[in-house]
Amino acid sequence: MSDQNASGVIWLTQEAFDKLRNEYEFLSGEGRAQVSAKIAQAREEGDLSENGGYHAAREEQGHQEARIRQLKDMLSRAKVGEAPSSDEVAPGVRVTVAFDGDPDDTDTFLLGSREVLGLDGSVTDDVYSPQSPIGTAVLGKRKGDVATYKAPNGREISVTILDVAPFSG
Template identity: 40%
Template sequence: MTTKSVWMTPAALARLEAELAELSRPGRTLSDTEQARAAELRMSVRNAEVGQKPDDGLVEPGMRIAVRFDDDDEPTSFLLGSRELADLDATVDLDVYSPTSPLGAAITGRYVGDTVTYEAPNRAVRVTVLEAVPFG
């Protein structure tokens, strides 16, 4: 089974490592819930991808994205990544969209200037990628 890396900020990784260290103290007996959480933390730390992405215009997790929806004149900006992991870092000061959300899935792998259409719950939505720059 291949596990995909998960982009996160250095602060988010530090928070996960600190929680894992707390659970892994010698002599500590863990409940089943704590054992499951420790396993989850080990997996997250092992698969962490930390640091800035290249500034090449590619939409991928770890990028600050700006898009324009066809039915809106104002651009929308957000971080593409895990909302849960972004919440661990107080420097994340914008909305976070998951790469698995309808919008995130539609634009991941696209480049600045690309226009795509994706299915929202009630309609098809057309969006243009205006910007994709490394977060940080």
């Protein structure tokens, strides 16, 4: 899987892919029509320079168009499949690491994107991108492997992979 990540592939469950595709279809269809109607209605109110509704609708349109571009990109790079079941660290797994080999200094996190994994706030684990320093370091590793990465402050940090488990939601 690590070679897929390097090429920009985004791993998605079928459920996450469907959710993102439905959001894209709504925003690029009915959602666009709704925002356009808000803008047209605000234009009818007169002076656009002092029309808060018009400016709010235009801002909403800008955010929506950015989200449409983001979703289109994600969907174009998506690989749909089930959560990895091997003991290899890959996008979509829950990873537990020990910092500098200290079994008392551990962290458990999900490797992937909060948005892509479809998390709704009920999951308390941290989520790290496979492109983050720790994500890049642990990607492709297995239980017992040691990975080293450079922290934002420049310090090298070593972690030992204690556990790799599929994310089950």
